[in-house]
Amino acid sequence: MRIAIIGAGAAGIMAAITAKRLNKNLQIDLFDANKSIGKKILASGNGRCNISNSNITSKNYIGENPDFINYALKEFDFKAFEKFCKSIGLLLDIKESGKVYPLSNEAKSVTNLLELALQELDVRDFLETFINDIEKEGEKFIIRTDEKEFKDYDKVLISNGLGAAPQLNASEIGLDFASKFGHSYNPTYPSLVGLKTENTYNGKLQGVKKECNVSLFINGNLEQEIFGDVLFTSYGVSGFAILDISQLAVLNLTSYQDVKIGINFFPKINRNDLADQIQALFKTVPNQKAVDILTGIISNKIAPVLLDICKIDLNTKASEINAKQIKAISYQLNQWKLKVIDSQGFGHAEASGGGVRTAEVDNKTYESKLVKGLYFAGEVLDIVGNRGGFNLQFAWASGYLVGKSFGKIK
Structure with missing residues (x-):
C-alpha cells in the first residue's frame, strides 16, 4: 500500500512513524515545502519547543465542535505521548504549569530524533516540494507539484496546517x-496573536509591560477573564494574557x-x-x-496618558486634584478599555483557527466521510488550542489515529 502525507509537521510525522511501526510493508512518502521537517515544532515555545501539556481536555480547544477531539485525547493522552517520546x-521536562519541553531544552533535539525515527523506518521524505494539486482517479490518488506528479497512492493525509507563520x-x-x-470549511483567523486597538495613544505606551487582569467584552457582554503579562505596543497590545484572550477576540472579529x-x-x-x-499619596506631597x-504606582509612560484620558492638565498639583478626579483615575486603572479592531495577522500568529469542518471527518480515524482514503490531521481541521503545548498535542494525537488507521489496527 502506498501512502502520501502532505506536511511534515507534528501530525504528519506522527502518522508516518505510527503507521510504519504497525505495518512495515507500507510505502510512505512524506512531502513538505521546507528544507527540513518540523519547522513549526522548532518554533514552538519561543524556540524552546513546548511540545505538549500534561493537563489536557477538550476545554483547552475552540472550534465548531471541540468535543470532536475527545476520542483522540483519550486514545493518545499525555502518558501515550511520553511513551512515544x-x-x-526523547526525555521530557514536565513543568508544574503542565507545559512540557524536551529535557535537553533544545527544540532541535526533537526534530533530530524524529528524523532518525523516520529514516530507520524507511519513510521517504520529499523536502522543498510544494504540492499544489491532488486528484483521485478510480481508487488511486495523484499528487502534483509544478514540475512533477506522483501517482498510485492508495491513501493521502493532508496535514500541512493553515496560514499561521507564512515565513515557515x-x-x-x-x-x-x-x-x-x-x-466545506469554516473561515480561518489568526490565533494566539497580538491585537490591534483603535487607540494606540500615538505609541506613547509602547514598551510598557505589567501583569494585569484582562477582560474580554463581546457586544458589551463579559465573555472571558485572564490574568497575565500585558505589553503595550505601537499597534495595540500583546503579551501572554493578550495572546490567550486573542483566540475568542479574533474569532468574534471575523x-x-x-x-x-x-x-x-x-x-x-x-x-x-x-x-x-x-x-493618601497626593496628601503626602501636595505641592x-x-x-x-x-509614577510611584504606575509606569512613567502611563501617568501622563492616564491624566489626559481623565482630562486633567499635566501641570496640575496633587493638592488641586479633587475626589471626583481621583475616582476617575482609579476607575481608569481598574478598567482601561480598548476597542479591538484587528489582529497582527497570520505572520505573527502562533496558530490558526477555523479550517475543515470536523463534522465531515471521522473522529476515530480522521478519514474523510466524503472521500475514501482521504485523511486530515492537525491544524488544517477546525480545532485550535490554547497557548501552552495544546496545539501540538492535538497534532500528535490526530496524527497517531491516522497512523493507526493506515496500519490497519482496529
Missing part, C-alpha cells in the same frame, strides 16, 4: 484540496462583533481602596505635580 530517545511556508492550500473533494478588552492594572486592589491609596506622584 521515550521510544525515539505555511499556507491554506490544504483547504483548496479539501474543497476540491467536496469538503463575524463583525464589537470586541473590547478591559485591562485592570491592579487586580488585587478594589477600586475604592485604590482611590484611597492615591488620595508636587500629580503626574509625577503617580
